[in-house]
Amino acid sequence: MSKMEIFPDGTPIDKWFYEIPNAAENIVGEKYLITEYGIKDDGKVYTEQIQALINTISSNGGGVLVVPKGTYITGALFFKQNVNLLLEEDAVLKGSNDISDYPVGNTRIEGENCLYFPALVNADGLNGFKIFGKGTIDGNGQKAWKAFWARREWNPECTNKDEQRPRLLFLSNCTDAVIIGISLINSQFWAAHFYKCKRAKIIDCRFFSPRLPIAAPSTDAIDIDACSDVLVKNCVFDVNDDAIALKGGKGLSADTNPENGINERIIVEDCLYKFCHGCLTCGSESIHNRNIIVRRIKVKDAINLLWLKMRPDTPQLYEYIHIESVKGHVENLLNINPWTQFLDLKRKKDIPLSYSSHVMVKDCNIDCDFFLNVKADESQYILSDFTFEDLQIKTKTSGLEKNGIKNLQMNNVFLMNKVSLY
Numbered sequence: 001m002s003k004m005e006i007f008p009d010g011t012p013i014d015k016w017f018y019e020i021p022n023a024a025e026n027i028v029g030e031k032y033l034i035t036e037y038g039i040k041d042d043g044k045v046y047t048e049q050i051q052a053l054i055n056t057i058s059s060n061g062g063g064v065l066v067v068p069k070g071t072y073i074t075g076a077l078f079f080k081q082n083v084n085l086l087l088e089e090d091a092v093l094k095g096s097n098d099i100s101d102y103p104v105g106n107t108r109i110e111g112e113n114c115l116y117f118p119a120l121v122n123a124d125g126l127n128g129f130k131i132f133g134k135g136t137i138d139g140n141g142q143k144a145w146k147a148f149w150a151r152r153e154w155n156p157e158c159t160n161k162d163e164q165r166p167r168l169l170f171l172s173n174c175t176d177a178v179i180i181g182i183s184l185i186n187s188q189f190w191a192a193h194f195y196k197c198k199r200a201k202i203i204d205c206r207f208f209s210p211r212l213p214i215a216a217p218s219t220d221a222i223d224i225d226a227c228s229d230v231l232v233k234n235c236v237f238d239v240n241d242d243a244i245a246l247k248g249g250k251g252l253s254a255d256t257n258p259e260n261g262i263n264e265r266i267i268v269e270d271c272l273y274k275f276c277h278g279c280l281t282c283g284s285e286s287i288h289n290r291n292i293i294v295r296r297i298k299v300k301d302a303i304n305l306l307w308l309k310m311r312p313d314t315p316q317l318y319e320y321i322h323i324e325s326v327k328g329h330v331e332n333l334l335n336i337n338p339w340t341q342f343l344d345l346k347r348k349k350d351i352p353l354s355y356s357s358h359v360m361v362k363d364c365n366i367d368c369d370f371f372l373n374v375k376a377d378e379s380q381y382i383l384s385d386f387t388f389e390d391l392q393i394k395t396k397t398s399g400l401e402k403n404g405i406k407n408l409q410m411n412n413v414f415l416m417n418k419v420s421l422y
Contacts, residue, residue, distance in 0.1 A: 007320065008292075008293070008320035008360065009290070009291055009320045011291070013265075013267070014265075016199060017231050017267055020203060021180060021203065022180070028064070028084075029064055029082070030063040031063065031066050032053060032056075032066060033066045033068060034050060034066065034068070037049065037052075037053050039053075040072075041070030041071055041072060043073065045075060045098075045101060046072060046073065047075035047076070047077070047096070047101055050065075050072075050077055051077055054077065054079060057083045058080035058083050062083055063084075064085070064086050065083060065085050066086045066088065067085070067133075067135060068088050069088060070090075070092070071094050071138075072091075072092065073096055073140075074095065075095070075096045075098070075100075075102050076102040076119065076122060076166065077121055078118075078124075079122065079126065079129060080126070081125075081126050081127065082128075084131070084132070085133075086131075086132055086133045087131070087134070087136065087137070087182055088134065089133070090134075090135065091133065091136070092135060092136045092137075093120070093121075093135070093136070093137050094140050095120040095138065095139045095166065095168070097140045097141075097142075097143040097144065097188075099164045102117040102118055102120075102166045104117060105118055107170065108170075108172060108193075108225065108259075109161065110159075110160065110161065110250075111225075111247060111248070111249045111251075111260070111284075112249075112250070112285075113259045118166060119169055120137065120166055120169070121168065121170070122170050122172075123170075123174055124172045125172070125173045125174065126171075126174045128175070128176045129174055130177070131169075131178075131179045132179075132180045133181055134181055134182070135182060136182065136184075136185060137169070137183070137184050138186050139167075139168050139184075139186045139187035141165070141186045141187055141188040141209070141216055142214060144165040144188040145215065145216050145217060146214060149217070151163050152217075165189045166189060167188075167190045167192075168184050168187045169184070169191065170195070171192075172195040172197070173196050174194075174197045175197070175198045175199055176198075178200075178201045179192065179203070179205060180201070181204045181205065182206075183206040183207075183208070184205060184207050184208075185206075186208070186209060186210075187209055187216070187219050188219075189218055189219065190220045191207055191219060191220060191221050191222065191239070192222045192223070194222070194223065194224050194225060194227050195225040195227070196225070196226050196261065197227045197230070198227065198229055199230075200230045200231075201231045201233070202230075202231070202232045202233070203235075205236075206235070206236045207222070207235065207238065207239050207243070209238075209241075210240060216239075217240070218241050220242045221235075221237050221276070222243070222245070223242075223247055224244065224245070224246050224247065224263050225247040225263075225285075226260060226263065227263055228262075228263070228264050228265055229264075229265045229266075230266045231269075232244065232268040232269070232271065233268075233269050234270050234271065235272075236271070236272045236274070237271065237272070237273045237276050237279075238276070239275070240276075240277075241276070241277050242277050242281040243280075244281065244294075245278065245281045245283075246266070246280070246283075246286050246289045246292070247284075247285045248262065248285065249287045250284070250285040250287075250311060250313070250314045252313055252314070254314050255287050255288070255315045261287075261288075262287070263289045263290070263292070264289070264291050265291045267294075268295075268297070269295045269297070270296050272297070272298050273297060273298065273299040273300065273301075273328070274301060275301045275302065276302050276303070277304065277307070278303065278335075279302050279306070280292070280294050280305070280307070281304070281307040281309065282307070282308045282309060282316075282318045283307075283308065283310070283311060283316070283339055284339050286309070286316060287315065287316055287317070288317045289318050290317075290320050292320070292322070293321075293322050294306075294322070294324070294326075295322070295323070295325050296324070298326075298327050298328050299328030299366075302328075302330045303332065303335075304331065304335040305326065305332065305333050305361075305366070305368075306333070306334050306335070307332070307335045307336075308334075308336045308356055309337075310336065310338050310354055310356075310377075310380060310381045311338075311339050311340075312380055313352075314352065315352035316355070316381070318355075318356040319357050320359075321358070322359075323361045324360075324361075324362050324363055324364075325363045326361075326363075326364040326366060327364070328366060329367045330367075331370065332369065332373040333361065333364075333366055333370065333371050333393065333395075336374040336381075336383065337373070353380070353381065354381040354382075355381065356382075356383050356384075357382075357383070357384045357386075358385045360387040360388075360389065361387075361388050361391065362387070362389040362390050363389070363390045363391075364390075364392070364393070365392040366394070367393075367394045368394070368396075369395065369396045371393055371397065371398045371399050371415060372400060373399055375404075376404020377404070378404065383403075383406065384407050386407075386408050386409070387409040388410050389409075389412060389413070390412050390413075391413045392414050392416070393413065393414065393415050393416065394416040395415055395416070395417060
């Protein structure tokens with residue numbers, strides 16, 4: 001770093017964002033190899049035994065739960081302070097596909113605090129929780145995906161939660177969490193969900209869920225939900241939903257509910273996107289996102305580079321978002337449209353007005369179908385102060401004519417096929 005960098009609103013980027021951990025420095029404390037405690041690679045479910053070992057490590061003052069080479073099946077696990085997880089090379093911690101192995105409890109899902117199923121790996125209120133190594137957390141999602149599509153065929157109005165299924169990771173109220181080096185694959189639902197966490201780093205991780213032969217529904221890679229100071233770096237995304245989704249709450253009074261909150265100071269950098277619905281998505285359960293940077297990324301086959309989902313039933317503010325130094329192919333460079341899936345105005349006619357402002361896209365070379373796929377609707381949201389700068393865009397449709405953005409700035413933007421130079 002040759003000079004101090006700043007967030008989009010002008011505040012300095014803290015040096016914490018430049019301190020990149022490695023796996024070796026996180027191996028602190030006594031190591032507990034699960035195979036020495038009766039846990040086997042034999043296709044049986046070992047939830048109780050692994051949880052008992054986590055409890056023992058905690059009682060002994062902390063240490064590292066080590067998963068060696070092999071495949072070990074478990075239901076929901078609840079980690080405790082000073083107990084970290086090491087997945088060695090060729091180790092697979094595989095989720096049970098029986099939902100009864102995930103006991104219902106209070107959790108956070110789809111913008112609500114409610115009773116639902118926990119994740120495979122859960123950490124609440126922990127300081128310094130770490131998952132590291134070269135191994136894999138496998139959600140074993142095929143059965144859940146098939147069941148979801150069968151339910152959707154029977155009832156097209158069923159929600160994501162109607163087909164009960166767990167996430168891979170759920171970290172809530174944690175500080176200084178680090179997830180480094182692992183693969184997170186085949187999640188039944190969202191892969192990694194962070195709720196009300198402060199200072200979280202996700203480094204060198206791979207996220208995968210399939211489109212074919214069975215599409216994995218709602219398998220976001222990373223959901224950041226009312227969090228501050230998050231770094232996502234050197235990750236690979238190939239998932240059948242959003243790669244990075246910013247959440248935080250939903251509903252007519254979402255902005256006054258203390259269970260909800262803002263996402264701020266989020267940096268996503270040096271990542272590779274294969275297929276995903278959104279490289280960065282604000283919504284669909286989101287109230288306030290501020291100081292968001294996505295930079296130095298490569299995109300092979302995404303639907304949206306930046307997707308702002310505008311819910312008519314939720315007051316939203318998306319501001320100070322910068323997308324920088326992007327190369328690759330997307331269908332929509334910018335997608336802003338009303339989002340009405342599972343809309344609930346609770347019989348009220350008044351729609352809360354939402355806003356998006358101070359959005360910049362710069363220094364990009366992108367092939368797309370739509371440059372601005374934006375629907376103007378000032379009865380629902382106001383768009384202002386968008387800047388596009390130093391762009392080489394090959395596009396079928398520019399969308400410049402009726403975008404509804406106030407104070408739209410175009411500086412050195414070349415739209416090929418439209419032969420427009422600004």
